[in-house]
Structures are given as structure tokens and as C-alpha cells.
Amino acid sequence: MSRDVTLEHVTIRFGSHTAVDDAHLTIRSGEFFSFLGPSGCGKTTLLRCVSGFLEPTEGRVLIGGEDMRGVGPNRRPTALIFQNLALFPLMSVAENIAFALEVRGVGRQARRKRAVELLELIALPHVGDKKVYELSGGQRQRVAIARALAAEPQILLLDEPLSALDLKLRQHMRSELRAIQRRVGLTFIYITHDQGEALTMSDRVAVMSEGRIEQVDEPLAVYDHPKTSFVASFVGETNVLPATVTGRDGTDVTLQTDGGLIVQGFAVGRRQYRAGERCQVFVRPEQIKVAPPEPGPNRLAARVLAEEFEGNLRHVSLAVGGSVGGSGGAPAVGALAVGGQPLRMSVVNDGSLPPLQPDAALTVTFDPSVASVLPEGPLARA
Amino acid sequence: MSPNGIRVAFSRFFHRWGPGVGIFVTGSVALWIVLLIVLPQLAMFDASFRFNLPPAEIGGPRDLHTLSNYAALLLDGRGGINWLDLGVLGRTILAAVFVTILDLLLCYPIAFVLAHGTSGGRARLMVLGLIVPFWVNEILRAFAFRIIFGSSGVLNAVGLGLGLWAAPVDFIRQDVALYAGLTYTYLLLMIFPIYNAVEALDRNQIEAARDLGSPWWRVHWRIVIPVAKPGIASGATMVFMLTAGALAAPQILGGPSSLWFTQLIYQWFNEGGNWPRGSAYAVVLLLACILVTLLAMRVFKVRIGEIGR
Ligand SMILES: Nc1ncnc2c1ncn2[C@@H]1O[C@H](COP(=O)(O)OP(=O)(O)O)[C@@H](O)[C@H]1O
Ligand SMILES: [Mg+2]
Numbered sequence: 274m275s276r277d278v279t280l281e282h283v284t285i286r287f288g289s290h291t292a293v294d295d296a297h298l299t300i301r302s303g304e305f306f307s308f309l310g311p312s313g314c315g316k317t318t319l320l321r322c323v324s325g326f327l328e329p330t331e332g333r334v335l336i337g338g339e340d341m342r343g344v345g346p347n348r349r350p351t352a353l354i355f356q357n358l359a360l361f362p363l364m365s366v367a368e369n370i371a372f373a374l375e376v377r378g379v380g381r382q383a384r385r386k387r388a389v390e391l392l393e394l395i396a397l398p399h400v401g402d403k404k405v406y407e408l409s410g411g412q413r414q415r416v417a418i419a420r421a422l423a424a425e426p427q428i429l430l431l432d433e434p435l436s437a438l439d440l441k442l443r444q445h446m447r448s449e450l451r452a453i454q455r456r457v458g459l460t461f462i463y464i465t466h467d468q469g470e471a472l473t474m475s476d477r478v479a480v481m482s483e484g485r486i487e488q489v490d491e492p493l494a495v496y497d498h499p500k501t502s503f504v505a506s507f508v509g510e511t512n513v514l515p516a517t518v519t520g521r522d523g524t525d526v527t528l529q530t531d532g533g534l535i536v537q538g539f540a541v542g543r544r545q546y547r548a549g550e551r552c553q554v555f556v557r558p559e560q561i562k563v564a565p566p567e568p569g570p571n572r573l574a575a576r577v578l579a580e581e582f583e584g585n586l587r588h589v590s591l592a593v594g595g596s597v598g599g600s601g602g603a604p605a606v607g608a609l610a611v612g613g614q615p616l617r618m619s620v621v622n623d624g625s626l627p628p629l630q631p632d633a634a635l636t637v638t639f640d641p642s643v644a645s646v647l648p649e650g651p652l653a654r655a
Numbered sequence: 656m657s658p659n660g661i662r663v664a665f666s667r668f669f670h671r672w673g674p675g676v677g678i679f680v681t682g683s684v685a686l687w688i689v690l691l692i693v694l695p696q697l698a699m700f701d702a703s704f705r706f707n708l709p710p711a712e713i714g715g716p717r718d719l720h721t722l723s724n725y726a727a728l729l730l731d732g733r734g735g736i737n738w739l740d741l742g743v744l745g746r747t748i749l750a751a752v753f754v755t756i757l758d759l760l761l762c763y764p765i766a767f768v769l770a771h772g773t774s775g776g777r778a779r780l781m782v783l784g785l786i787v788p789f790w791v792n793e794i795l796r797a798f799a800f801r802i803i804f805g806s807s808g809v810l811n812a813v814g815l816g817l818g819l820w821a822a823p824v825d826f827i828r829q830d831v832a833l834y835a836g837l838t839y840t841y842l843l844l845m846i847f848p849i850y851n852a853v854e855a856l857d858r859n860q861i862e863a864a865r866d867l868g869s870p871w872w873r874v875h876w877r878i879v880i881p882v883a884k885p886g887i888a889s890g891a892t893m894v895f896m897l898t899a900g901a902l903a904a905p906q907i908l909g910g911p912s913s914l915w916f917t918q919l920i921y922q923w924f925n926e927g928g929n930w931p932r933g934s935a936y937a938v939v940l941l942l943a944c945i946l947v948t949l950l951a952m953r954v955f956k957v958r959i960g961e962i963g964r
Binding site for chain 1: 860863882
């Protein structure tokens with residue numbers, strides 16, 4: 274049976290504050306689906322609405338086509354893993370895991386047996402008789418998952434479950450979570466403010482900002498083809514060039530940046546732009562390349578400000594003076610042209626680029642097809 | 656706390672506040688405990704083993720130790736058992752247990768709602784509503800209960816007016832007024848310890864249990880009550896001890912047939928002028944209460960250390 278989760282124009286308000294604004298999407302059965310957004314954007318609120326602790330102010334939540342209004346959290350086919358896990362400290366690990374079975378009146382023997390099975394699933398076979406406080410953070414994490422799985426939910430809801438762990442463990446748990454999801458075949462709805470988590474684990478990601486869902490897409494599409502300024506600036510590193518449209522040819526747009534550069538980009542979603550319209554051009558640092566100093570589209574005269582070395586990558590900050598072959602030329606020492614921000618370039622450290630001295634002049638370029646032109650909109654705060 | 660722990664705590668205290676404050680505080684606490692609690696109780700205990708002599712003979716040759724005061728409580732002097740006084744003792748203890756249970760049933764939901772069911776402002780108002788009536792002194796409150804429960808009282812007026820019952824009910828003779836009064840008097844002593852314990856409970860625990868399919872009663876049984884247990888234990892101990900030792904409420908609200916054991920003690924001290932007998936009765940009441948408390952703690956698996964929390 275299909276266990277799709279459908280949000281139908283779900284709006285949730287607390288007084289006059291709108292925490293979730295018109296969320297409208299379907300999460301497919303068996304999917305690993307993430308909601309990604311900065312803290313305070315309404316992710317937990319939305320998740321609580323799916324699990325049944327909150328009713329939407331407007332709209333409907335459907336699970337398997339059934340309207341969930343009036344169905345309490347104890348009667349929904351969902352299990353929620355809380356941000357702080359909320360394991361029961363007065364019970365042993367096995368009692369925690371078997372709690373959902375205890376609730377259903379399953380006998381002691383059968384409970385014990387199921388707890389042992391689930392402890393094996395999470396690769397912690399010998400901790401059943403321990404108290405929760407005797408476990409490490411990562412172990413608690415997995416026990417919380419086992420406890421939720423014991424309820425045999427069709428949909429597992431996870432509220433930033435990795436945020437309390439240290440970096441190493443977090444990265445390990447990413448693949449662990451994904452593996453568990455594949456093994457049990459349930460729908461996972463995962464919320465996080467960490468784009469790395471969302472992009473690596475998910476089948477699809479919904480990016481949220483201030484209660485609104487800005488884009489729902491596969492991780493690659495969210496990264497490569499952001500549909501709003503917020504998504505472009507929130508997911509991954511990027512350069513933002515505020516600009517004015519000067520001309521267009523289909524989806525190819527020519528613009529003049531506020532720093533006076535002439536650049537070409539492509540209109541996301543085939544949106545039609547009029548000349549004179551304000552917009553923003555987004556170019557990822559890894560899409561900026563060093564080029565021979567010859568005239569051409571998107572050839573920019575630049576000067577090195579600083580270089581950061583990160584093992585596999587080299588991050589270079591550049592001051593950009595003008596388009597090569599157009600006005601300007603290499604910028605004066607200390608000048609910045611991209612909306613007051615240096616242009617950031619990331620280069621793979623494969624030996625193809627010689628060491629760069631500060632103030633060295635060079636020409637950089639990017640392909641118009643990777644420069645996303647979007648209507649001017651709010652950016653994610655750094 | 657182990658003796659060593661106490662020593663460490665004291666030396667830290669001295670170190671922090673200096674010898675002057677240290678000696679003053681330790682001295683006054685010791686003085687308080689010895690002078691106002693230990694010595695009078697010991698004197699009472701000693702008196703319970705003596706004859707009731709006129710003042711002139713105290714310390715004289717006839718001032719000997721005896722078990723006669725205890726015997727008087729247990730035996731009727733005609734070779735039988737003193738069912739009368741023992742019955743009063745038993746009934747007092749049972750009544751105190753009953754009042755304790757009643758208070759628990761009332762206070763647990765109130766404490767839970769205060770801790771987890773209301774927003775800050777409304778909770779403060781509720782607490783105020785609970786505390787302010789206790790500004791009225793106990794005697795006045797007891798008489799107010801007489802006005803409410805008397806045969807021409809408020810309750811009867813309402814009940815008769817609404818046609819709920821045909822003739823006035825004597826709530827005082829039925830001891831309804833007494834139980835209501837006692838239950839109300841010690842309400843706060845039950846609410847606050849439970850509130851303290853339950854407030855520390857993470858609300859996510861309750862929600863997690865709900866989410867795992869638990870109905871409300873089981874959430875309380877498995878999650879909230881275990882956390883509330885130390886609070887319940889200390890609240891119940893206080894309510895039980897104080898109810899068993901109450902005097903004003905039984906005096907004012909008790910029906911003609913219900914004698915409280917404290918009233919017997921009072922009679923021996925006051926009207927009977929027999930302090931040794933009164934002391935013996937008081938000692939027995941204290942021991943009986945301690946026994947019941949320890950028994951209850953054994954049954955409900957509460958350790959003595961938990962009560963202090
Ligand atoms: N019970 C509530 N009452 C009032 N406001 C709330 C409540 N829960 C959440 N909010 C508000 O809704 C917004 C979204 O919160 P939340 O869903 O917790 O965000 P996130 O999980 O994305 O960090 C926040 O501004 C928060 O203050
Ligand atoms: Mg949150």
C-alpha cells in the first residue's frame with residue numbers, strides 16, 4: 274500500500290507569526306526526504322505537524338491518502354526521533370526499545386526477543402541491560418532509532434538527530450542512517466540545517482526559508498540549478514553578483530554588474546527578463562577558471578587578494594576590475610568590484626595552477642551556462 | 656550523607672565564610688536541634704515512663720520508672736484490651752492515610768498541569784490562587800468550612816435549591832467536613848514537592864511516549880509518575896504525619912462520633928492533668944506514624960534518601 278505523505282497547502286501560525294507558510298508537496302513512500310533550512314525556519318514545526326503534535330492552521334496532512342486531522346500522534350503510522358532523542362532515563366536500553374511493544378500489550382518474552390533483534394540491527398548487541406546514561410552519544414542515537422523502529426512505523430521522522438554529535442561521528446552516522454533506511458525500506462523524513470547532511474543522504478531535498486518551501490528537488494538539482502536567490506546562497510558556497518539586465522536572447526541573459534562588469538548568464542526556469550530589470554547572478558567558486566588574457570565572454574581581469582590552502586583545494590580571493598577587452602583592465606591594488614565582496618575561486622590542487630603571489634594579475638572566466646540569473650531576492654545570512 | 660561528607664561540607668563552609676560566621680551558624684543550628692527538638696522530646700520520652708506525681712514529690716523516692724502509662728493505652732485495667740483508645744489510634748491512622756490518598760489524587764493532576772499544561776503567566780496565577788487562601792489562619796479556615804458544610808450551610812442551600820437532595824444533609828456528622836478540611840489544609844504540602852519533581856521532566860519524554868503509541872494513562876504510569884515518585888513520597892509523608900497530628904481541624908470540624916487520637920493526648924495533658932500519660936500516648940502516635948511511613952516506603956520501593964530531594 275502506498276504510504277505517501279502529502280502536505281496540502283499547509284500553513285501553521287502561532288498567533289500572528291506564520292511558522293509554516295503554504296507547504297505543498299508529496300513525499301513518496303520509501304523516500305529519504307529532507308527539509309533543509311536555517312534554524313528557526315519552521316522545520317520542527319512542520320515535522321510536529323506530520324507526527325500529529327500540531328494541527329495545521331490551514332490545509333491538510335494526508336498519509337496514504339487519509340486525512341490525518343484529529344488523529345493523535347499515538348495513532349499515526351509515524352515515529353519521531355527528537356532533537357534531544359528523549360530516551361527514557363529511568364528505563365534500561367531494552368525497556369526503551371521495547372516501549373512501543375509494551376504499549377501494545379506484547380508479552381515480556383516477545384518484547385525481549387524483539388529488543389535483541391533491534392539491538393542487532395543497530396549493531397549494539399550487548400547494551401540491552403545498560404542504563405541510557407551509560408551509553409555514548411552515538412550509541413544513544415542508534416538506540417533512539419531502534420526505539421522508533423520498534424513501533425513499526427511506516428514513516429520515520431528525524432529532527433536534526435545528528436546535531437549533538439561531534440564531526441567525525443556525524444559523518445559516520447550519515448552513511449549509517451542511509452544504510453538503515455535502505456535496510457528497513459521506510460520513508461525517512463529528515464530535517465536539518467546542515468546542507469552536507471541533506472545533500473549526501475537524501476533522495477530529495479526541500480529547502481526552506483522563513484516558513485516557505487523555496488525549492489523541492491534532487492540534491493544535485495538543488496545545488497546546480499537553484500530556483501531562488503535564497504537557495505543559491507544557502508546551499509553551498511557561491512559568488513553573488515548584483516546586476517542589471519542589458520539584453521537577452523532566449524535564456525541567455527547579458528547583464529552589467531553593479532561593479533561595472535559585463536557578464537553573461539542563463540535565466541533559470543526560462544524566465545523572461547526585460548532590459549533594466551534588477552537581478553542577481555550566482556557563480557560557484559569551482560566554476561571560476563583561470564583563462565588566457567584574451568577578449569571573450571565572461572573574461573574578467575582580476576588581481577589576487579589572498580589564497581587559502583585546504584589540501585585538495587585552493588581557495589583564491591580575487592579583486593575584479595573589468596571585462597577583458599572591455600572597459601577597465603586589471604584592478605588597482607586593493608580594489609573590489611563584486612558588490613564589495615571579493616570574487617572567490619576554488620581550484621583543485623592538481624598542480625595545473627602555479628603558486629599565486631598576492632597582487633598578481635590574472636584573467637578568470639566562467640561559462641555562461643553555469644551562471645544562474647535569478648530575480649533579486651533575499652539571501653541566506655552567512 | 657556520610658559522616659565524612661558532612662565533615663567536608665563543614666570545613667568548606669568554614670573556609671568560605673570564616674570562623675565567625677561558621678561558628679555562629681553551626682552553633683545556632685546545633686542549639687536549635689538540641690534545645691528545641693532533641694531535649695524536649697527526650698524529656699517527653701522520659702516523662703512517659705513515670706508516675707503522675709504532684710510537683711512536690713518529683714525527684715523524690717516515689718519518682719520511679721514504670722510502664723503503666725503504656726499499659727493504660729493497651730489494656731483496660733480489667734484484664735481486657737483497651738479497644739476504645741486503640742480504636743481511636745487505628746481510626747486516626749486510617750483517616751490520615753485516607754486524607755493522604757485524597758490529597759495525592761487531587762494534587763498530582765494539579766501539579767502536572769502547573770508544570771506542563773499551562774503557560775508561565777497562567778501557572779503563576781494558579782499558584783497564587785493556591786497560596787493566598789492560606790493567608791487566612793487555620794482556625795478561621797476551619798470555621799469557614801463549618802459554614803460551608805453546616806446543615807444550613809452553603810452546600811446544603813445549593814443542594815436543596817437545585818433539588819439534588821430533599822432534606823439537609825449533616826455533612827459534619829458524616830465527617831465530610833472534617834475530611835474536606837484536612838485535605839484542603841495540607842494541599843500545598845503535596846502539590847509543591849510533586850510539582851518540583853515533575854517540572855524537571857523533559858516534555859519531549861512525554862511526547863516521545865505519546866508518539867510510540869502510548870495512551871495518556873500509560874504516559875503517566877510509565878513516564879511521569881516514576882519521575883514524580885520522590886515528590887509524592889515527601890509530600891505523602893508530610894501530609895500523613897501532619898494529618899495524624901492535627902488538632903484544630905478535628906476539634907472544630909469533627910463529628911460527635913469521631914475522636915482524633917491527638918484529642919486524647921490533649922485531654923490527658925490538659926483536662927486530665929496527666930502529663931506522663933499524655934507523653935506515652937504521644938510517643939505511641941509518633942512511633943505508629945513512623946512505622947506506617949516506613950511500611951509504605953517499603954511497599955512502594957522508596958529509599959529514604961529520595962524523600963529529601
Ligand atoms: N509553540 C510555539 N509557539 C510559538 N512560536 C513557536 C512555537 N514553536 C515554534 N515557534 C516559532 O516558529 C518558528 C519556527 O520554529 P521551528 O519550527 O522550531 O524552527 P526550526 O526547527 O526550523 O529551527 C520560530 O520562530 C519559533 O519561534
Ligand atoms: Mg528545530
